[in-house]
Amino acid sequence: MSDLRPILAADLGGTLIKLGIVYGGRVVARKLIPARSDEPLAARLPDLEREWEMLAKSIGFMATACGGIGISFPSIVDSASGRVLTHFGKYTDAPQLDLKEWAWSCFRLPLAIENDARAALIGEWRCGAGRGCDDLVMMTLGTGIGTAAVCGGRPLRGAHGQACGVGGHFTLNHAGEVCDVCGNLGCAEHEASTAALPRLAQREPDFPASALARETRLDYAAVFHHAAAGDACALRLRNDALRVWGATAANLVLAFDVSRVIIGGGIAEAPELVPAIRDHIHRHVRSPWGKVEVLKSELGDAAALLGCEWLGRQAGATACVPAEAHCLASC
């Protein structure tokens, strides 16, 4: 019998932590709190406990009566053990924490933890732009480039939790520079991402005369805006980026033999983006079986939180739950 209890969900970002109670593909209660990701995660866990208890109470539930916990984390994780394997300068104590033990001691609930890009794809797969397709990839264009794959109806994790999770660090330019994030050569993320944009813009000879130079925040929203107005520097940066992201998406399609590509992240709101990536794939990727679908994310920044419902439910279905927990859940 399927477990229809709500799931406690948390999407741990670098700036904000999104907390929610998720149920039936919807976030039925939510709260945003500052991440303070430069501080130890251990110091934030009591906040998560308190906020989840309050959220559960707001919908007439006890947190301990929920069906499980799903956490989206911005790094590489071992979903089987529930351990964070490394950190990228955020929540640096996380690899030392036993989050499954914490969840059990606080709530008597099983916990699942997943890489944030993969959690977002799971959300889209179960209740967003990925519905009805069991072979798909997602590329999230934000500060960096997050990627994830579902193959044959299973999230692809690989031997070390990294399968398809580092698509932003595939080499696109073998003669390129060393990526300052991962050390690979000519990574997609190094060639075109919000983090790389200031460096890329400074290289353009006409950047000082471009409208981009007067932007207080240089991001791709500004690049697309000024490119549409005919700014030559912005046009070159936009077109270069579209080629990089199109090639990255094409590599993902070729590597994982998927039927659908979902594009997420704030940049996906630019109307030119999804058609440009779709056009690149249809022109350059051989797919004798038909055409790869390229769709924009439907769930936006709620995707990972909604992915946590499936993750938390999986944890609940596979956990070895003592009889004591069933008693608490039914009280």
Ligand SMILES: [Zn+2]
């Ligand atoms: Zn890299």
